[in-house]
Amino acid sequence: MSESQSSQTAAPASDANKKSAAIPLRFLAPLLIFVALLVLFFFGLGKDPTELPSALQGKTMPAFQLPVLGEETRLVTDADLKGKPYLLNVWATWCPTCYVEHPYLLALAQQGRIRLIGMNYKDERDKALQYLARMGNPYETVISDADGRLAIDLGVYGAPETFLVSADGVILYRRAGDVNERIWQDEIVPLLAQAGVTAVSPAEGQP
Amino acid sequence: MMMHAKRLQSVLALCLLLLVGKVWAEIDAYPFDDLAQEKRFHTLVQEFRCPKCQNQNLADSNAPLAKDLRDIIYAKVKANESDQAIASFLQERYGDFVLYRPPVKASTMLLWFGPALVLLIAIASAWRWLRRRPAPSNSPLTEQEQARLKALLEGGKPS
Numbered sequence: 137m138s139e140s141q142s143s144q145t146a147a148p149a150s151d152a153n154k155k156s157a158a159i160p161l162r163f164l165a166p167l168l169i170f171v172a173l174l175v176l177f178f179f180g181l182g183k184d185p186t187e188l189p190s191a192l193q194g195k196t197m198p199a200f201q202l203p204v205l206g207e208e209t210r211l212v213t214d215a216d217l218k219g220k221p222y223l224l225n226v227w228a229t230w231c232p233t234c235y236v237e238h239p240y241l242l243a244l245a246q247q248g249r250i251r252l253i254g255m256n257y258k259d260e261r262d263k264a265l266q267y268l269a270r271m272g273n274p275y276e277t278v279i280s281d282a283d284g285r286l287a288i289d290l291g292v293y294g295a296p297e298t299f300l301v302s303a304d305g306v307i308l309y310r311r312a313g314d315v316n317e318r319i320w321q322d323e324i325v326p327l328l329a330q331a332g333v334t335a336v337s338p339a340e341g342q343p
Numbered sequence: 344m345m346m347h348a349k350r351l352q353s354v355l356a357l358c359l360l361l362l363v364g365k366v367w368a369e370i371d372a373y374p375f376d377d378l379a380q381e382k383r384f385h386t387l388v389q390e391f392r393c394p395k396c397q398n399q400n401l402a403d404s405n406a407p408l409a410k411d412l413r414d415i416i417y418a419k420v421k422a423n424e425s426d427q428a429i430a431s432f433l434q435e436r437y438g439d440f441v442l443y444r445p446p447v448k449a450s451t452m453l454l455w456f457g458p459a460l461v462l463l464i465a466i467a468s469a470w471r472w473l474r475r476r477p478a479p480s481n482s483p484l485t486e487q488e489q490a491r492l493k494a495l496l497e498g499g500k501p502s
Contacts, residue, residue: 188394191438258407284411291436293394293408 190310191291197224197305198289205256205278206265212279214305221308221331222251223324224299225275225315226287228259229267231295237314238271244320245274250328254278257287257295300324302331373417384420387429388413394437 197214204210217224225241227234245252254275256264261280268278281287290299293312300309308327311319375381385402391412393404401409401416412433419429430442439445447455484492 188438188440191434191436284408288408288411288415288436291394291438293437 192307200286202279205280218305221302222253224253226255226257226295226297228257228295229263233314234296237296241274242272251276256280258284391441
């Protein structure tokens with residue numbers, strides 16, 4: 137027994153001595169793989185697994201013609217919104233995160249940092265109007281997407297979602313989840329700067 | 344006895360309720376022109392992933408969005424749109440994510456060929472490892488070894 141063991145351990149050692157260059161790689165490879173996985177997992181950790189990559193970034197806003205919430209005879213089209221960049225915010229009273237997001241939208245509107253267009257998504261008209269009356273209305277216009285067809289054209293899969301649309305109607309950015317100060321500063325402001333809007337223009341038609 | 348019967352009844356009622364819940368998921372009744380059309384619809388809704396629930400296909404999902412997408416696919420099947428057209432309709436909006444079989448392109452290369460690559464690496468390293476093992480030596484013993492063997496053999500014997 138002891139003889140066979142000693143011969144086994146002796147052989148690879150002499151083999152390894154001959155090919156000294158092969159040793160480091162053999163021992164380093166698992167370590168390298170481990171480090172690579174560590175890096176991969178570390179960057180994966182911060183990601184929201186439910187967040188989908190946006191298929192519409194860089195494309196033009198889909199064409200639509202939808203009524204204004206509470207003023208159903210007035211119709212708004214995609215062309216009507218052009219002229220200045222805006223945030224299209226998809227919200228609903230059935231969406232808990234929308235309540236969390238709402239105060240920040242109000243702040244954005246009050247400081248006149250950007251035009252906000254609301255898109256009331258598959259909601260009950262009266263509930264939606266009460267929501268705005270009770271919590272304040274940060275939007276320049278609220279369009280009502282009652283059957284959710286525009287939402288599907290925008291690739292919306294939940295609420296809230298927010299799209300940054302350029303003055304000529306190109307979708308620059310999409311955020312699935314709430315917009316907050318961090319998102320505004322880190323993700324939206326740089327894009328606005330790129331689009332040539334350095335000084336944020338005051339929103340029009342704000343009360 | 345009465346107690347047992349009552350308990351059995353409530354268990355049965357619960358089972359029934361659960362069954363009803365299962366049936367609700369598949370209740371949208373779509374009228375079709377023919378069987379082929381119906382079959383095509385059912386194949387299609389199973390081909391696409393629900394963007395909302397992520398681990399279910401459009402057929403299985405109870406999400407309102409899945410229902411809306413089923414309605415759209417139904418309308419498109421009725422309008423005789425091709426499978427390709429329906430797939431690109433969804434893909435344009437929700438990305439490759441909605442496809443259970445994403446297209447082969449730069450960003451999906453790893454997904455498609457990663458497992459095969461790992462298998463190849465594993466086979467290659469196993470092969471190398473097997474070949475590296477020293478072959479049993481057939482060379483005759485040296486004089487010194489012969490002497491040591493002799494000594495061991497003789498010394499080990501109880502006299």
